[in-house]
Amino acid sequence: MNSLHARYPFLTAAREAVRDANVNLAEIIAGEGDRHPAVERGVERVRRALLDGTVRPVADGRRWGTTAEVLSYPIARMLVSLLDAPGAVEKYASAEAGTAYEQFVADFEAPDDGLKSTRGASLTLDTLVADFDLSESVVEREDDFGVAVGPYLSLISDFSDDEWRLASRRLSNGYVGVSRAELNELLRASTEMRIASDLPLSVPEEIEDALSEEVSELESSFTDADFSHDIDTLAPSLFPPCMKALLADVRDGERLAPASEFSLVSFLASIGLDTDEIQALCEVRGSARADRLRYRIERVRDERTAQFAPPSCATLQAYDDCVNKDDRCETITHPLVYYEDALDENGTVTDWRDR
Ligand code: SF4
Known part of the structure; x- marks a missing residue:
């Protein structure tokens, strides 16, 4: 697991890294003694998503390790699935995608400088597009990008403004013209779809029992804020x-x-x-x-x-x-x-x- 996985835990590579590390999430969640940092960060992730609209760590000086950050994502997905709160899943996915969007836009604009210490820490446009299986559907052109009509229509399914309608777009050879900023918006939508897919999860009973304290803590923090x-x-x-x-x-x-x-x-x-x-x-x-x-x-x-x-x-x-x-x-x-x-x-x- 590396820092790229920690910053973009929804990527296929992050999922594979968790699988390859042979981590037993059930053991981490049910562990005796102090709460595992991954569980602690998972709770923070959900609380921040639902109350603050972001999953960035609280700026309290605490630094989360790479493993805790990566593992907190699947744990947060389980936690949000267990919450008795209408709209929680959608809001959680939106906050995760919004935070990822801020990060990947910054990465695209300032890719790593090739230093050994930072190489691979930035996400490239090609990597993200490939992860969403969009390599064949997104082409870079002289002045803009082209997105194949089919994927374009599915990515804008939640957008209601007229500017996204095909009638408002330049269309050539089956590709819809979008600016760089618009492509980033489409990738945010794709990120949200990836994160929301399969949510709410069907959480095994023993994990549900082990997370009961965390779920109550989250539900009471919403009540306190009511x-x-x-x-x-x-x-x-x-x-x-x-x-x-x-x-x-x-x-x-x-x-x-x-x-x-x-x-x-x-x-x-x-x-x-x-x-x-x-x-x-x-x-x-x-x-x-x-x-x-x-x-x-x-x-x-x-x-x-x-x-x-x-x-x-x-x-x-x-x-x-x-x-x-x-x-x-x-x-x-x-x-x-x-x-x-x-x-x-x-x-x-x-x-x-x-x-
Ligand atoms: S209500 Fe006042 S103190 Fe609170 S955030 Fe707004 S400006 Fe700041």
Whole structure:
């Protein structure tokens, strides 16, 4: 197992490395004494995915070993399969794919420099495309990439924006023209499909028993993060400073980092906004950015409201999204509590939707 497997544990090579290492996951999970680091990281992976929209390790100084990181992936898949939480599987797969997307885009842009210490640590476009069995379906051309129509249509099956429809595309010799950035989006979709495939898993009973404590711990962390969901007033002027800043960036046409976008969308969904309302508030309706936002919203919401609470102040601070703090910020630890308190204090306010 190597660092590439640790960063991209969904790759075929990572799966083979686990198999070749003859690791007995059941023994690791059921082991006596302290929790194995792979189980610890697996729990963190699921918690981060469902609460923060990313599976990046918490920036608390702890470093996970390569083996723990690689093995935490199959363990996380079992954990998310055991959770009694609608939408958990989809949200988990989306967070894993979003984190992988950030990493492979960075790898493609800055491949390793050939130094012995780093050689092989970066993922190349060819490797990822080959892993998804797309080598025959993706061709690099002078100005863009061509993706064979069949695979293209299956990769965009979750995309709803008109810009992805065949009618909006250049088509030649059975290949659809896409830019480099669009190809990366298609690979993110392919990553998510790979991760979501077979989920939820059918977990053997002895592993289910051995993971019962971890499953309870995860379920209680979602309950702890649950809020009253009584908020039904939309008053952007009373939003916490962090959400005001993210909303302003979206309205200015900036593309938010995935974790920041998740924070904003889950905050808005938590206060009861539906997809159309979020798109209207963000002023993206009718633009190419609307589709990406819709995709994010659909993975954050269930029919009623946000499935899981948006990130806490601590998480927003970790992502440098805690900005322009004011006095109220000193009294709370969660942006939703900030907003609830601000609404309470301001009495009757006009709902933005009634303006
Ligand atoms: S303290 Fe919390 S509510 Fe205030 S800006 Fe920072 S993250 Fe937002």
